[in-house]
Structures are given as C-alpha cells and as structure tokens.
Amino acid sequence: xxxxxxxxxxxxxxxxxxxxxxxxxxxxxxxxxxxxxxxxxxxxxxxxxxxxxxxxxxxxxxxxxxxxxxxxxxxxxxxxxxxxxxxxxxxxxxxxxxxxxxxxxxxxxxxxxxxxxxxxxxxxxxxxxxxxxxxx
Numbered sequence: 001x002x003x004x005x006x007x008x009x010x011x012x013x014x015x016x017x018x019x020x021x022x023x024x025x026x027x028x029x030x031x032x033x034x035x036x037x038x039x040x041x042x043x044x045x046x047x048x049x050x051x052x053x054x055x056x057x058x059x060x061x062x063x064x065x066x067x068x069x070x071x072x073x074x075x076x077x078x079x080x081x082x083x084x085x086x087x088x089x090x091x092x093x094x095x096x097x098x099x100x101x102x103x104x105x106x107x108x109x110x111x112x113x114x115x116x117x118x119x120x121x122x123x124x125x126x127x128x129x130x131x132x133x134x135x136x
Contacts, residue, residue: 001033002111002134005103006069008045008096009115011038015046015056021115024136028113031134035070037103037110041096043071072106074099081105088127092119104131 013025043060050056063069074082078099085098097119104112105125110132114120117135125131 002031002113003107003109004028004032004036004113004134005100005107005110006032006036006038006042007100007112007114007116007120008042008049010113011042011046011060011069012049013115015050015059016053018053021136025115028134032113034068036068036113037070037072037107039074039096039099039103040071041074041094041099045096072103074102078102078106085123089123093123097123101125101131 009021010025010028013019013021014029016022019025043064046060047057050060064071081102082095082098085101086093086095097116100112101123104110111134112120112131113134115136117133120131120133120135123131
C-alpha cells in the first residue's frame with residue numbers, strides 16, 4: 001500500500017471505463033492507502049473531463065465524502081511556493097501540477113500517482129529532488 005497524491009489522469013481513468021488508463025488506474029486505486037491526497041484543481045479538471053460520462057462526476061464527490069480522497073487546501077497558504085513553481089516551469093506546468101508538486105513537498109513520504117510521466121519526470125520538488133512517482 002502506498003501513501004498517494006492523486007493527479008487527474010488516474011482519477012478520470014478509474015471512473016471512465018473507456019479511458020485508455022482504466023485498467024491501470026483501477027489497479028493503482030487498489031494499491032493506495034486511503035485517503036489519497038489531492039487538491040481542488042484536480043477535482044475541477046476531473047469534473048470537466050468526466051462531463052460526458054454518466055454519473056462519474058457524482059462518483060468523484062462520493063470518493064471525497066467517503067474519505068477515499070482528501071482534498072488538501074493549497075491556497076492561500078502555499079501561494080508563494082505555487083507561484084515559484086509556475087514561474088520556474090513556465091507554460092509547461094499548469095496550476096494543478098504546481099499544486100501537486102507542492103503537496104509532494106509538504107508530504108514527503110507520498111508518491112504522486114499520475115498518467116503524466118512526461119512532465120512529472122521533469123518536474124522537481126525542492127528545486128532539484130526527483131518526485132516519487134507511480135506511472136503507467
């Protein structure tokens with residue numbers, strides 16, 4: 001069982017049977033110690049991407065309400081750190097990714113579970129430290 005910080009891709013993959021990462025995401029969820037940490041930006045992205053999947057958006061909120069996902073507030077307390085990450089990585093990084101990296105800095109024993117290996121293998125926490133990842 002892993003302590004996890006959950007990105008949008010695995011959340012969408014777990015809830016959308018037609019998603020390319022569905023099988024992998026279901027297997028990852030089984031290996032995650034609950035609750036998985038995430039941020040509001042991930043929930044926003046997931047709800048948008050799941051808008052055409054019947055009942056999937058409702059399931060996102062069920063996961064939160066049942067304590068399977070724990071939303072960790074990032075703003076306003078971590079605003080300077082998030083802003084610094086966005087400045088460092090420029091257009092490559094979106095707000096959700098910056099929040100997840102900051103969560104990784106705050107929760108050092110957690111692994112970021114993501115389908116975005118390309119970006120997360122480039123991103124660094126604490127400027128030079130590789131982020132522990134679980135990727136397909």
